[in-house]
Amino acid sequence: MTRKIIIGVMGPGDSATEIDIKNAYELGKLIAQQDWILLTGGRNVGVMDAANKGAKEAGGLTIGILPSNHTKNVSDAVDIAILTDLGNARNNINVLSSDIIVACGIGLGTVSEIALALKNRKPVILLSESPESQQLFKSFAPNLTFIAVDIQQTMKQIKEILEIVN
Amino acid sequence: MTRKIIIGVMGPGDSATEIDIKNAYELGKLIAQQDWILLTGGRNVGVMDAANKGAKEAGGLTIGILPSNHTKNVSDAVDIAILTDLGNARNNINVLSSDIIVACGIGLGTVSEIALALKNRKPVILLSESPESQQLFKSFAPNLTFIAVDIQQTMKQIKEILEIVN
Amino acid sequence: MTRKIIIGVMGPGDSATEIDIKNAYELGKLIAQQDWILLTGGRNVGVMDAANKGAKEAGGLTIGILPSNHTKNVSDAVDIAILTDLGNARNNINVLSSDIIVACGIGLGTVSEIALALKNRKPVILLSESPESQQLFKSFAPNLTFIAVDIQQTMKQIKEILEIVN
Amino acid sequence: MTRKIIIGVMGPGDSATEIDIKNAYELGKLIAQQDWILLTGGRNVGVMDAANKGAKEAGGLTIGILPSNHTKNVSDAVDIAILTDLGNARNNINVLSSDIIVACGIGLGTVSEIALALKNRKPVILLSESPESQQLFKSFAPNLTFIAVDIQQTMKQIKEILEIVN
Structure with missing residues (x-):
């Protein structure tokens, strides 16, 4: 069994605060230093982008679960882009695929992810x-x-x- | 243009309270009396089931957006069963397809639906x-x-x- | 049990031939005359559009399972628009929700629908x-x-x- | 930009032939030796399982896009399990997320994947x-x-x- 531990970091995109961004970056770095894989919504804004950048800074592996069917808005710090073309329905995949979810700041998308995570019995x-x-x-x-x-x-x-x- | 008005009634399944059930039934009836279409998550429990039963009592048309790929748990009062096989990801379809969403009681699934509805700019x-x-x-x-x-x-x-x- | 019989008519959009369009229109009409519900991919082109128009001509009820999260490209002859925002992944919902699928002409989307239908044991x-x-x-x-x-x-x-x- | 090249290997599960399995294993190995990432449907049967095993044999990185919401049927040779809970609708994600798709043997699921890949302009x-x-x-x-x-x-x-x- 080679399956790796995946930590999902969720949080606002365009509406992320400076603190959210700072936290996400540091969290990405610390997750990578533990050799865990970082999973985010993958776009090049807000918490997603910052967490991926932190993880790459520390040499980690990053997965982005994108809402689109193209790579135009993918964070440069995403190694593996999963293109779902599901819009916000991809939020359920984010939480199902993570062993633990960290909500770093809050937005409507994040609320939906926390609710779906708990419904799926994820911490x-x-x-x-x-x-x-x-x-x-x-x-x-x-x-x-x-x-x-x-x-x-x-x-x-x-x-x-x-x-x-x- | 023949497109019909769709009112989505969301709410808990197994954990619905007696008041939720009563409200959902009455709401289904009143929605049908206005000649609006009722849309729910379609299963044979809780708010979904009650709303559909109320709507059928008043001769309305009912749509159920099911999480499964089969009809075993579909409410008997659903006219049109849309089988998504998407699990909870179907929650996004529930809200996108409704003109207005009513949250009748609350559960984790309902929280995700409210959040997704508002994110999609739905009332x-x-x-x-x-x-x-x-x-x-x-x-x-x-x-x-x-x-x-x-x-x-x-x-x-x-x-x-x-x-x-x- | 009030659940209604749903016949899915699938086929090309922009690349539909004149014969496909003619067949789809007539098929929509005949399906409606049997009091069955017509289900299509819902867009305002090709086989989808023609089948819906035929069904409405005969006073039938029509459901469109749209790939988008908006109603801009919905056929005028669709009564009930289900907005999935799933792109082509919605093809699986088309076939799961139909009791029988008719492939009226062929395109790549249609090929995927026939394959998914048969995989799901649908005629x-x-x-x-x-x-x-x-x-x-x-x-x-x-x-x-x-x-x-x-x-x-x-x-x-x-x-x-x-x-x-x- | 750190995004990696992803090669999708698709093919039958339970109905895979001996040749399909042999080809998938060798292909997985050769893909890993090029430092490309292998993407499959992730289950522990047929072409998916064999390709993942070949890739791990050569020290590669493997991603599985699962139809389920759990890890019971995941191939042991999958490093990163993406749990979609989408059933066959996940086939669209398989092809969207791959730079190139190889169909290694054929089944109904594979037919749907080839069709969806070509519709999305993927080689x-x-x-x-x-x-x-x-x-x-x-x-x-x-x-x-x-x-x-x-x-x-x-x-x-x-x-x-x-x-x-x-």
Whole structure:
């Protein structure tokens, strides 16, 4: 069995904040340093782009699950572009294919991904989410929803979850 | 142009409350009485099943967008079963194909549908949702998120939105 | 149980021949006269458009499974537009949702639909297909592949298959 | 730009012949030796499984695009499992995500993949296909359909196509 551990980093595209971008970049780097594969929505904006750039900086392997049928908007830091042509329906693939999902910032697409992840019984770490969304998701899946205050705690939680799962 | 108005009623399956079921049934009936088409996730449980039954009671036409590739779990009150075999990725089709979405109760699938609807710029009426989810979705799309306290207000809002859209 | 019989008519869009268009129109009419629902790919070109127009001429109900997330290219004769935003992946939904598929002319999209239909154990009637495609599909699924020389034979075959299935 | 070249190897699962399996294994090996990434349907049967095993034998990287939402039937030789939960609709992702597709043997799923690939203007190499399918696909897309008699010719054609494309 050669299957590799995949960490999905989800978050806003155009509406990402500076903090989201910074977190995503650092997270990508730390994920790559653990030899885990980074999976994102693959586009060349926001959290996706920053996480991929961080991972490549550290020599990691990056997968992008694109909504389109072409490579025009793919992040330059994506190694493997999966072209789904599914629009937002590809969000379900993002979460199914990840062992753990980190929500790094929040947008409507991210909300759909967190909900789909929890519905599929995947652990989700909420990094710098709003109190409303923390409460909402905790109420649905208390054992699968983790709250992290910074990337150090996020990495600690990923390791703990992987130990339980594997 | 013969295209018909489609109202999507979304909500929990197995975890639907008694109030959700009652609301969904009444809503289905009122939608059918307006000669609008009812669209749901199509399964034979919860909000989907109740809404379809209400619509058929009033002689309406019902469409179910199923996650499966077979008809084993289709509500008996679905006229037209669209078999997607997409699992939860079919949630995006539910909202894209509806002119207006009513969230009747809440579950993780419903959360994903509301988020995907708003991302696609579709109006969503939240009927008996939790304060957290109301606040969360209002914060993302204040002009597309409507709060209803009962089915009468829901019907009134649908009519007002249709007038603006058409 | 109120579920209705759905006949899927598939065939080329822009590259449809005059005969394909004529056949599709007549087929749509005859399907509607039997009170069956017509399902197509829903766009305003070729076999899809013609079949829908025929069905509406006879007062039938028409469903279009669109590849897009908008209604710009929907045939005017489609009553119910299902917006999938799946591109060509929607072809699998076309065939899964139909009780019987009629291939009316041939194109690459049609080839994919015939193959997916047979893989899903759905009966397919090949109307005016090329000898190569007839031979190819017969070799994979002899009991599910029917060859028709004209629309009268097509209708006769649909009735015979429905009797066996139901 | 770090994006890697992806070669898709498609072919029958349970109905693969001994020759298909042998070809797929050798092809997987040769693809890995060129440092290209192998993409398949990912299951633990037939052409998919054999191609992945060949690629791993040569130390390559392998991606599997699974129809399911779980990893029960994933080939042991798949490094990165993309869980789509799309059933056969995932066939469109297989071909969109590959730079070149090799059809190694034939089945109904493979027919759908060749058709979808050509519709998306992707080059397809037919290795040991039947004369009917060769003729059929050549007639639709003469410039994108390549016929190979063995894996050596297949590899030569892949290199020639990549030179033109890049």
